[in-house]
Every structure is written in C-alpha cells, then in structure tokens.
Amino acid sequence: MGRLLLVVVLLTACGPVVPRAATVTPSPTAASPQSSPSPPSRSPFLAIVGGPKNTSVSLVASDGTVVATAPVDLAPFRMHAMMSWTSASRTRVYYLNGGSEVRFLAPDGTTGTATRIALGASEQAGFAVSPDNASIAVAVFS
Numbered sequence: 001m002g003r004l005l006l007v008v009v010l011l012t013a014c015g016p017v018v019p020r021a022a023t024v025t026p027s028p029t030a031a032s033p034q035s036s037p038s039p040p041s042r043s044p045f046l047a048i049v050g051g052p053k054n055t056s057v058s059l060v061a062s063d064g065t066v067v068a069t070a071p072v073d074l075a076p077f078r079m080h081a082m083m084s085w086t087s088a089s090r091t092r093v094y095y096l097n098g099g100s101e102v103r104f105l106a107p108d109g110t111t112g113t114a115t116r117i118a119l120g121a122s123e124q125a126g127f128a129v130s131p132d133n134a135s136i137a138v139a140v141f142s
Helices: 002-014
Strands: 045-050 056-061 066-071 086-088 093-097 101-105 111-116 124-129 136-141
Touching (some): 056 093, 056 101, 086 124, 111 136
Antiparallel strands (some): 045 056, 056 066, 086 093, 093 101, 101 111
C-alpha cells in the first residue's frame, strides 16, 4: 500500500505540466500619479571667511560675485583654533563675533544677532544652525 502511494505521488510529480492561461482582471480604479520626491533645496551661495587675519565673512554667488560681506571680531581666546566658527543655513551664514555672539549675514547684506552665548574667560563656543534657521545647537569647551 505504501509503495503504491509512493508510485502515484512520483507519477503525479513527474507527469507533463499543462500551463494555464493567466487571467487578469482590470481594476476599476484609475492609478493615481505618484509625485517623485524633490531633492533637498540648496543655497546658491557659498560662505567665505577672509580679510586680513579672517576679519570678515562673505557670501559668494554661484557665478563668483560677492553679494554680501560683514566684519568679524575674532574671539580673544581660541584654544581650539581649528574649530569652525561659522555655520550656514539655506538662507544665511551664521558666525561667532567676539567668540560669544552668534550673528547672521543674509544675501541682501542684512546682519543681526541670533543669540549670545555666556562664556567664561577660558571657554570657547562651537555651534551649528539648522537648515531652516529654526534651531541652534551650542557646545561650550573649557
């Protein structure tokens, strides 16, 4: 009985395969167009730190023209000289003025104070601004 069952299974498994026609039922709803994700927006400007002894910050357009410049007072104490003191968003460049005042420069030349960081005599601040200008992260090193 076991052998007969085995033979039936083998014959069924090894028999010729008859393909079936695939049936497709059309969907009554129309496919909605999918929007492709847009690339992140980028600023058409580049921030340049320059001037004698890095005493200015400038915004340079993609064609190489300087569109805005602001003077910078360097920090009196810079223990970590290689630490960046600038940060760029989509619309502005931010920079440390005097080591504790975070200022901004816009492409139209507008400048202003974003915030002030309380520092001791032997402390140095680092910061980063979000691309949408909504928040500033600050770190204080001593």
